Amino acid sequence: MSTFVNKRVVIIGGGVAGSVLAKTLQEHAQVFLIDPKEYFEIAWASLRCMVEPSFAEKTLINHTEYASNAHIITSAAINISETEVTTANGKTISYDYLVIATGHDEKTEFTKTEKLGYFKANQEKIKSTNSILIVGGGPTGVELAGEISTDFPGKKVTLVHRGSRLLEFVGEKASKRAQKWLLKKNVEVILGESVTNLSSNTNGGIYKTSGGKSISADCHFLCTGKPLASTWLKETMLGKSLDNKGRLMVDETLLVKGYKNIFAVGDINDVKEMKQGYLAQMHSLVVAKSIKSLVNGKEKLEAYKGGAQMAIVSLGRKDAVAQISGMTMSGWIPAKMKSGDMFVTKTRKTLGLTS
Numbered sequence: 169m170s171t172f173v174n175k176r177v178v179i180i181g182g183g184v185a186g187s188v189l190a191k192t193l194q195e196h197a198q199v200f201l202i203d204p205k206e207y208f209e210i211a212w213a214s215l216r217c218m219v220e221p222s223f224a225e226k227t228l229i230n231h232t233e234y235a236s237n238a239h240i241i242t243s244a245a246i247n248i249s250e251t252e253v254t255t256a257n258g259k260t261i262s263y264d265y266l267v268i269a270t271g272h273d274e275k276t277e278f279t280k281t282e283k284l285g286y287f288k289a290n291q292e293k294i295k296s297t298n299s300i301l302i303v304g305g306g307p308t309g310v311e312l313a314g315e316i317s318t319d320f321p322g323k324k325v326t327l328v329h330r331g332s333r334l335l336e337f338v339g340e341k342a343s344k345r346a347q348k349w350l351l352k353k354n355v356e357v358i359l360g361e362s363v364t365n366l367s368s369n370t371n372g373g374i375y376k377t378s379g380g381k382s383i384s385a386d387c388h389f390l391c392t393g394k395p396l397a398s399t400w401l402k403e404t405m406l407g408k409s410l411d412n413k414g415r416l417m418v419d420e421t422l423l424v425k426g427y428k429n430i431f432a433v434g435d436i437n438d439v440k441e442m443k444q445g446y447l448a449q450m451h452s453l454v455v456a457k458s459i460k461s462l463v464n465g466k467e468k469l470e471a472y473k474g475g476a477q478m479a480i481v482s483l484g485r486k487d488a489v490a491q492i493s494g495m496t497m498s499g500w501i502p503a504k505m506k507s508g509d510m511f512v513t514k515t516r517k518t519l520g521l522t523s
């Protein structure tokens with residue numbers, strides 16, 4: 169028996185959270201998924217794609233593959249009213265329920281083919297250079313240094329990080345283990361300094377640091393983290409619902425505070441927890457249950473109860489450092505969980521796709 173109800177659910181953002189939500193709700197209501205890219209990207213696998221571009225065939229998934237019953241609108245949302253969303257390509261889409269899932273902002277390629285080309289070009293760049301500077305020692309910079317030093321052990325890799333330790337989003341013990349691993353792989357790590365002349369060194373050269381060091385490198389990768397994709401929201405009616413970090417303030421059911429039909433899921437909301445993709449997916453499953461109930465005229469909303477706090481940072485293909493419920497681990501055990509296939513099979517399964 170079909171449970172489809174003719175209500176309109178608009179999801180803004182087809183990332184980790186938005187993709188799961190669209191997949192889950194598409195049989196229950198009219199789903200509209202708005203995303204500037206025509207594909208969902210398994211974000212945590214992207215550094216592997218930089219050294220092995222063919223890996224990206226599995227990590228870039230067109231929205232039509234997993235949400236074939238949803239209406240896909242390939243554009244950015246630029247405005248919201250009480251009843252509709254406007255997109256950059258001039259469409260207005262009315263909604264009964266709206267979910268904001270815009271996570272982090274990234275100026276990225278529009279089609280899967282373009283993104284595959286981006287990874288291929290970066291691999292070529294890595295292959296053809298002898299020395300590489302990585303700017304930023306968060307998960308992106310550390311994972312990239314891990315991938316390059318594993319697959320191209322002859323390259324001279326230098327990582328410069330402004331903070332006093334790597335991976336500041338986890339505890340000190342995990343930071344130290346990651347740093348020790350990188351040093352073993354001959355990655356030079358410079359902490360507490362920033363690079364001051366990036367813009368004049370687009371094709372490599374002598375990079376200067378705030379501490380007066382000079383680093384010679386043939387190219388650089390900027391890995392300083394992406395800003396939240398909420399700047400556009402400031403000009404909308406939800407501007408007043410943003411906290412001072414640019415996150416949407418939600419209640420325990422993940423409804424934006426003060427609204428009865430607008431939810432926010434994933435990194436964009438202000439739930440106090442580690443911002444991780446598996447938690448973003450949990451948000452979506454909770455909101456999917458609530459929306460299924462609402463479209464059927466019931467008022468019961470699910471509360472989000474949170475999940476175990478876990479972060480795994482891969483260090484090449486066979487190592488990783490992890491913090492799981494406050495405990496630090498490193499070596500083959502966390503690597504077995506993530507570093508082999510970077511959760512690609514698991515993520516694809518969640519979207520109903522084979523590996």
Ligand SMILES: Cc1cc2nc3c(=O)[nH]c(=O)nc-3n(C[C@H](O)[C@H](O)[C@H](O)COP(=O)(O)OP(=O)(O)OC[C@H]3O[C@@H](n4cnc5c(N)ncnc54)[C@H](O)[C@@H]3O)c2cc1C
Nearest residue numbers: 181182183184185212244245270271272434435444445446
């Ligand atoms: C290097 C690295 C490793 C990580 N490893 C892990 C890991 O091992 N496990 C884990 O659970 N998490 C991991 N994370 C964290 C995880 O990637 C994020 O928590 C997750 O991507 C958040 O999902 P999201 O859906 O909220 O946002 P995102 O995945 O950022 O998706 C946002 C989507 O919104 C779209 N969008 C943006 N603006 C607009 C707009 N105006 N209109 C329409 N669409 C818009 C974007 O195109 C994008 O598709 C890692 C992160 C990094 C950087």
